[in-house]
Amino acid sequence: MPKTITLSPRAALDAGRRPASLRGLLLEWLPEQRWFAGKDRPVTDLTVLSMTELFPGCLHLLVNASHAPLPTPGGTPPPGDCYQLLLGLREEMAPRLERAFIGRATEGPFAGLAVYDALHDPRSAxxxxxxxxxxxxxxxxxxxxxxxxxxxxxxxxxxxxxxxxxxxxxxxxxxxxxxxxxxxxxxxxxxxxxxxxxxxxxxxxxxxxxxxxxxxxxxxxxxxxxxFLPDAADGWTLALRALAEGHDFTAEARELGSAMADVHLALAEAFPPAGPGERGRTAEQMCARLDAAARAVPGLLPHVPGLRAAFATLASCDSGPPVQRVHGDLHLGQVLRAGRDWFVIDFEGEPSRPLDERRAPQSPVRDIAGMLRSFDYAARQRRPWRPEWAQRCRDAFCAGYAARAGWNPREKHALLRAHETDRAVYEVLYEARHRPDWLPVPMAAIERLAAWGG
Structure with missing residues (x-):
């Protein structure tokens, strides 16, 4: 068995003060990770904020990644991002950990040791x-x-x-x-x-x-x-399976709508109601996200006026369900079906948004719009595109929600348009950064939403 390393208290303290050997390795490794958020912003520096020996041979780190200024007139460096790392230290790497290998330290108290992502190590896990x-x-x-x-x-x-x-x-x-x-x-x-x-x-x-x-x-x-629900399947997998087999998905979509209404009703009881003016603040945040996305993805620029019109309508809307705590990032990948029951998971919200914003009360229509967009995403995974399949699922989901919640999302046209528009803008930015081949999917929705009543 490869030898693991135990740091003395003095060595651990020195490592925290002089993390240069780790810094160089992590500067190369971090931007390549799927969960690294700043892929479109070069990393200029890395600072170790906290280092703890969790157990022998495993360090827990919080690191701050600083970024270069955005390529815009008068661009200023964006705030850094803090990441959590669990790093393993060994003299020799086990073959099963080759995929987790980060590099070999060349200086400091870790000199000569192999450094790797400890979450891949069964012992550390x-x-x-x-x-x-x-x-x-x-x-x-x-x-x-x-x-x-x-x-x-x-x-x-x-x-x-x-x-x-x-x-x-x-x-x-x-x-x-x-x-x-x-x-x-x-x-x-x-x-x-x-x-x-x-x-x-x-x-x-x-x-x-x-x-x-x-x-x-x-x-x-x-x-x-x-x-963990071992026999469950996520909604995305089930929807794609139904499409591949030529099966209808409306019964499942209707039951999913009812399940989401259950969650929203419980959220309304669990958290205090929002104060006045929340829709106006939400509209301002949507406009700010649109402006930032258009700077990053120039293809959005021709559609900005029509998209802004959707947000302006939201600010003046005086009807609709009360603002409350919501899921914040709802789509088919965030729901599980075990037997005939639907479960909702991953309440973290969109990780790219500030935590205070993710915890803020919002309209439940936000979650509904996210799920409706997800049906469209699923339908576009097969050729020829099946828009009628997506529309049937959208209608069934809203019907199931309405039967349980007591109000129909399809009747809240201004709210639904605004939140679906905001979701599509988020999707455009996400796909441009992480999956450029998928960018046409949200761009098709952007063209439709910009022209809808704009």
């Missing part, structure tokens, strides 16, 4: 679960457990490889640990919201059983352990 099973602390790190939960030990870990903005480990097909990669100060909604819904008796959301956080440099949530 096992020890991380053991820390979560027993409440306590390690330096600034805090590990907490629901007193009613009894998480067994010895569960085999499996790192998920699907594209996502965080890293997830499944333990024995019984629990799933989401390790947040991009860290912002405060309580992460993916802990806050499921905890609140559990107190409301909402069975549509798996309840957190353990979590960990930090107090330095600022309090922040780092990861959440929840029950």
């Amino acid at each position: 096992h020890l991380l679960l053991e820390r979560l099973r027993r409440p306590g602390q390690a330096g600034p790190l805090r590990f907490e457990t629901d007193p009613a939960a009894r998480v067994p030990g010895g569960l085999a870990p499996r790192l998920l490889t699907a594209e996502q903005s965080n890293s997830s480990i499944v333990y024995g097909d019984a629990y799933i640990l989401k390790v947040f990669r991009r860290i912002q100060p405060g309580v992460n909604p993916d802990l806050e919201v499921p905890n609140a819904l559990t107190t409301q008796g909402c069975a549509r959301v798996p309840a957190p059983v353990a979590w960990f956080s930090t107090t330095s440099p600022q309090p922040a949530t780092l990861g959440v352990l929840q029950p």
